[in-house]
Amino acid sequence: MPTAFLLDFGTAFLEGLRATTGLEWVAVLTGFACVWLAAREKILNFPVAIVSCALYMLVYHRAQLYSDRNLQVLFVVLSLYGWYEWLHGGRGGAELQVSRTRPVEWAGCLLLVAGYTAGYGYYLRNHTDASLPYLDSLTTAISIAAQFLLMRKRLENWLLWILVDLMYVPLLWYKQLYPTSILYALYLALAAYGYRQWQQHLPHRPQLA
Numbered sequence: 001m002p003t004a005f006l007l008d009f010g011t012a013f014l015e016g017l018r019a020t021t022g023l024e025w026v027a028v029l030t031g032f033a034c035v036w037l038a039a040r041e042k043i044l045n046f047p048v049a050i051v052s053c054a055l056y057m058l059v060y061h062r063a064q065l066y067s068d069r070n071l072q073v074l075f076v077v078l079s080l081y082g083w084y085e086w087l088h089g090g091r092g093g094a095e096l097q098v099s100r101t102r103p104v105e106w107a108g109c110l111l112l113v114a115g116y117t118a119g120y121g122y123y124l125r126n127h128t129d130a131s132l133p134y135l136d137s138l139t140t141a142i143s144i145a146a147q148f149l150l151m152r153k154r155l156e157n158w159l160l161w162i163l164v165d166l167m168y169v170p171l172l173w174y175k176q177l178y179p180t181s182i183l184y185a186l187y188l189a190l191a192a193y194g195y196r197q198w199q200q201h202l203p204h205r206p207q208l209a
Contacts, residue, residue, distance in 0.1 A: 032187075043083065050076050070140070086151070098155055098198050099152075100156065112145055120141075159195065161194075165187045
């Protein structure tokens, strides 16, 4: 039984890879590059992200993951804004530095995730042929919150990316987007790496007596 299952699984996986379009492969490669650049705190991550997001608009549309498709449009806008913020968002228009997330930002992220998941999930379920509408909306909402913290150079953005990547890997595998599912497994490792890297760049504050 286990052998038969592995053979069936391997056959389905290989067929899925053969069916993968060139569009998805390019989106995968540019997606990996932009996250690696962000983990290394390189501003080039933003233009690469814009290219990757534009490609994933088409990939997710074809997979009927409409919330994630729309997320790519927002990511393009946020990437443009984040590009500017990293260059001029610090004090006096200086380069932005790594910092910790403020309580008010955590509260805003929580409200965003809850409201978006409930509202857009309901819309997708009742007015579209979307696959997994609430899970699709939840992963989208967490990604928006993570991207907001990333463009403000908040260290904890990587914790949200770790959380959402853990959800995306099985979701995308279920939708037979195998290369993208593997990409999100790599994103998971990159998010852990990015968190460690950014921790080293936090400003050290003197201890209070």
